[in-house]
Amino acid sequence: MIRFIHTADLHLDSPFKGLKRMHPHLYEKVYQSTFQSFYHIVSKAIEEEVDFLLISGDIYDEENQSVKAQAFLRDQMGRLKAAGIPVYLSHGNHDFLGRETLKLQMPDNVMIFGTEPETDVWTTKSQERIAITGFSYQTRWVKERMIQQYPNRKSDVDFHIGMLHGFLEGLESSEGVYAPFSIQELNGKQYDYWALGHIHKREILQESPPIIYSGNIQGRNPNELGEKGAYLVSLEKGRSPRLEFLPTSPIIWKEKLVSLKGVSSLQSLFARVETEIEAAAKEEQGVFLSITIEDQEELPEEVIEKIQDGDLLEGFNQDDHEPFVYLYKLKIAPKKKQVPFSYDQKMQESFEKSGQDLKEGEVFRKKLRDLFKNQIVRSRFSELEQDSLLQEEILIAAQELLFEDIFFEEEEDRS
Template sequence: MVRFIHAADLHLDSPFSGLKNIPEEIMKSIQQSTFQSLSNLVYSSIHNQVDFVLFSGDIYDLEDRSVKAQVQFKREMERLEKQNIPVYIIHGNHDFAGDETLHISLPANVTIFNTSVETVNLVTKEGKVIALSGFSYDKRWITERMINKYPTRYNQVDFHIGLLHGYQEGKKSEHAHYAPFTVSELRKKKYDYWALGHIHLREKVSDFPPAYYPGNLQGRNKKETEEKGFLLVELNTHASPEIQFIPSAPIIWKKINIDATKIRTVDAYYNLIQASLPIINDIYSYLVSLEILVSKDSTESFLKKINQNQFVEIHQRLNDKEFLWITEYKVTPIADQEKGLDMNTLFPDAWEKVLTEVSNDKVFNELTADFFEQSKSAYMMQERSEFYREEMIKRAILELQMISDTKGVENSED
């Protein structure tokens, strides 16, 4: 048996530049969060007595690595060195290999893979021989199929593990510039585990071979919600691997959608929001994006009251260390469904089919191609990411609902 930690996409010293109007003490905690998550990972490595630690790319947020990030990372690696825990690193598209004269040296227990695919061996304390194959990026974009340069599994080792910072072909088109691969190509190498990096969402790519994205170590914006951390992996010669997610991020981003269309009083509205927010404890802090649907039939005074900044302020919490802070508060009046045409109720099968099809990146891009080509604004010419696609679909549904409601009223007056 061999036990190790698989992490990726630390993005140390991420600036969190999109946040505004954040109190200084909270901003300091946010900017320190990537380092705290790394420290939690190191503690878990020691506590679980792992054989080694793997980092599958993007240790740093930029190729121009800050001195602070490098020194902090070095100190954490020295903690592992004192426990005789080796560390293996590949660099990704954010922290690709650059001018080494600007880099802080790392302790002897750390091995960094070259910019061409190479294989290194290690022997664990129990005498297990492990082969590790991987490469570091030498530039931001790598469209070449680097997977083809990985060797087939070595027969003379107990386990062979691949480290790859790349994109699973056919899933998210905006990542196609990053060492693309397919599950079939992974399978041909016959490895015992693939330690993947690049996608910030935790994901099991394949059971055979075992191939995982651990997600990033700390969410950095409202798109990277819920718990973040790393994987504790156990490989056994004659049994299935045991893979456990261990949360390490001290700050959790949450997106909370609240249906308040039946609410007519400020008191009920306040209680509904209060019940929907997470409770802060000694472990996690929260950055919350609130999107609340209210009825278009609500009184003007009610809508004015709930849109005041005070309604955000009263729900925010700040303890000695932990906090709950609302980064976004959006109230959207919509037509009551019983007055409009609820497509999901009237045509459930067709509606679900349409939503599924339009959510596909290829279909979405085809439908919006002319629209994007005609618009010259920076807003409309932004990258059509998965997050942006979801936002456009959501807004289109709201518009359709409002149009349906208007048509329903017009028809009732005929």
């Protein structure tokens, strides 16, 4: 039997650009969260005395890795070396290989895959013969089907494991389509386990043989909800694989839908939201909380305005107790299912295509180019020009405003 930990998408030194406006002390906790999560993963590997650790791409957040992040990784690899645990890692689209003169050398227990799929074969302490195949990105844009270059399962090993940082065809995800593959292609290699990276939502695509996205180790924005961490995997001949998820992230993102039935004043609304914040504070980690309210018909219009203009959100004490709860969004749920052109198929298709075009980064940036030419905007908010979270929030807000206008006009036409 072999036991190992599969992790991916560490994004060490992630800048968390959309959160820099919060209190500096709280932001420091957020900034350190990726480091803390990986530290916990390494500690678990040592505690469990695993045979090896797999890291399937995007160790760092950017190609130009900070010395701090590299030194941290080297120290963690040193802890694993002292425990006799080998590490296999590949670089992904965020931290593709390059600038070798600016990199710290890792301890000799670390195997870093090159830019073409290669296989390392070795024997564990329990005399199990293992083959591990993987590759690292040479550039940010790897569009080729790298899976086609992976060899078939070696016949002279007990277990053959594949590491692949790439995109499953047909998967609904906002992540880019890099090194695409299909389940059929993976199964065709006849490996015993596929350790996938790139998609930040963890998912068991197949149980036997396991094909697993471990997800990223720390949620970095509101789209990356819930527990984050790694998988502890046990493989034994003739028995079903055992998969245990290890939650390690010190901070989680959480959404809550709250009914306001019976709530008719600012005082009772404030108390209802405070109750949700107190409930979230019972989590073992820090929490970024988003609350969407519904059934607000009994609220006076002036109270609703306090929600819409952000005044109510500002009223909650974003204090620094442990574990912290930070209420970052408070909004009213849309009243209707938002299908604006259900009566006109061509109009609906045109609307959806326009939205998709705007989601493409270059189109969006062109639309904002004049704004960021402004000297004041560029000097104070230059980092937001490339902020994908800001882009998504702008597009969602624009869509909601458009929906409101469309539905208002439809209601007027029917009246």
